[in-house]
Amino acid sequence: MSQEDNNVEVAGGDDDIVDPWNVQSKSETGIDYDKLINKFGCQRISDELIARIERVIGKKAHALLKRGVFFSHRDLEFILDRKEKGQPFYLYTGRGPSSESMHLGHLIPFIFTKNDLTIEKSMELAKENAKDIIACGFDINKTFIFSNFRYIGQSPEFYQNIQLVAKNVTFNQAKGCFGFKEGDSIGKIHFPSIEAAPSFSGSFPFIFNGKKDIPCLIPCAIDQDPFFRMTRDVAPRVGLHKPALIHSVFFPALQGAQSKMSASDETSAIFLTDTQEQIKDKINKYAFSGGRATAMEQREFGANCEIDVSYQYLKFFYHDEEKLEVMRQDYTSGKMLTGELKAVLIKELQEMVADIQKRRAVVDDALVEQFMTPRPLQYSF
């Protein structure tokens, strides 16, 4: 459908399957991201680009960029150009992973949404999810949390943007992007216009202190790219900014990249509600190891970090750049054992989850209401 982007056949042959509803790899190292970038037609985040980001923001780039968790983008240079000139932009992200908060928790409701929920259940979950997000430490003056269901009833502008997109995307184009089948519901077929619409929130002024035409940067896992590829195609046709994108890799299940996290399988993931003891037990019992079968073999041959879930989790969450690199080398060479690496991860996750639980305990319904009320945000553009 697009001139700039490749059309994507979402499944086929020996390729990984990556679309907003399925992520599936046949390789134990997980998705081949280089192949995916090529297929999707987006850009690798290069060392040069990270260096430019650091020049523009005047400090070190976010750890998730340096570690390659966010690895790909669309139009990030355009956002950097604006940042350099002091021009505003805004971030939009969903229940999937976001660059400013943790993956561990965000992935759980994301998995949830793939299920066949009732509307009531969805709205309940949305509220619980909002509490998790707030517990991550978002600034209420700069953050508007919305659920699609509620926001539509709160802002006619939002629904107008949905219909603007829906009117300008044909079934054929949506099919090309998402691989829709004729047996899919017309709700599912229409959904991309709902996911697309907040990319154009910068077109109506009430949130941004009367400012209009503010472009959007979207951090998301790469499986969400098709929505925004479509959005970017529509944008110029309706006279609006294309959203820029920054893509993350996927967060693996405890059992490894080929396995799936599932809310119905307690052992597949660390939940934000897990106790300190549960975190320890799950990592020790279930986190797939890239190390050797015995300590002796590990000392001699070393581990494969690419498939080691504990190392992958540390890449997402560990607080210290240099120590992480030392651990990678020591674990790869065999100087470090799986049990030792797991101990580091357990401590890190226990602290992080305890912090979130502490903050979440004081998030009440009134605060959720405040976050979820459309209002001017406190940006000084």
Added chain:
Amino acid sequence: MSQEDNNVEVAGGDDDIVDPWNVQSKSETGIDYDKLINKFGCQRISDELIARIERVIGKKAHALLKRGVFFSHRDLEFILDRKEKGQPFYLYTGRGPSSESMHLGHLIPFIFTKNDLTIEKSMELAKENAKDIIACGFDINKTFIFSNFRYIGQSPEFYQNIQLVAKNVTFNQAKGCFGFKEGDSIGKIHFPSIEAAPSFSGSFPFIFNGKKDIPCLIPCAIDQDPFFRMTRDVAPRVGLHKPALIHSVFFPALQGAQSKMSASDETSAIFLTDTQEQIKDKINKYAFSGGRATAMEQREFGANCEIDVSYQYLKFFYHDEEKLEVMRQDYTSGKMLTGELKAVLIKELQEMVADIQKRRAVVDDALVEQFMTPRPLQYSF
């Protein structure tokens, strides 16, 4: 898609084309309604049914029923059963023709909506249209007027019903009902769920004084039937009442059943804004005559009422049942001339339009707001 209803191929061969976006006949007498009833799988409104209606309501049936303007239905017996038992139901109709008000005006915005309007223009027109409807004399205590765009922002329940329908209709089913093509926008493909949703307003209690599960009766022109055929199919799957339907024939353009009313063609229709002089001129100049070329021929052979637009208009609007029948006989026999029949129509329309214009002049924005605010209606169920 349906077990009870026939699948409809909306175009083909020498058949009339009737779907929500096209009404086209190759015959000068217009659409073959018997064929259409057969094709759509709905029921003819029989003399027996009209007699039952009169027994149930304890008075004469509405003139539009007796004259065959409303000629077909689905489940009207079910509504009559409820009426007999003193159980409630409600009416839902759109900008198309409705049994309780006039076609002349209602058809104009209906034609409008087929054009490619901007969202702003649509919302403006919705307001103007609401003023026309109010000017027809609807009771504010029993009538809620809504525009889809606004209502979605006013009531989460409405949007929830839209998504409930959208989730339960596949593209294939919608295609079977509406003849969608792959080049149609995902907005158009999703639209049937928006038109369907108010059929289920009886499922949430805020409008009906806390009462739930109130079934709906929909008066509409028969081209809107596919929307509600789909709606009726979805209803039992989501545990809600099927809406009952009562179908009207089409209101012809001044030039006849094969021609189209168009807002861009002044001469194709009588507008509610027309002056007394314009009404007279338009009927005299443009109303297609089923009479003979000369008065002498007319006296000898008589007119064909089936294709005579003035007679058709009288059938929609004339106030007196017996006099209408006398005119039909006299015009058919040749006793009455086209000019005489047109004079009767002109007087009738001039009075009716003057009345509406007088009432419309005092409809202000505040009254429109009142009609368009979701609120409990004053029904004593």
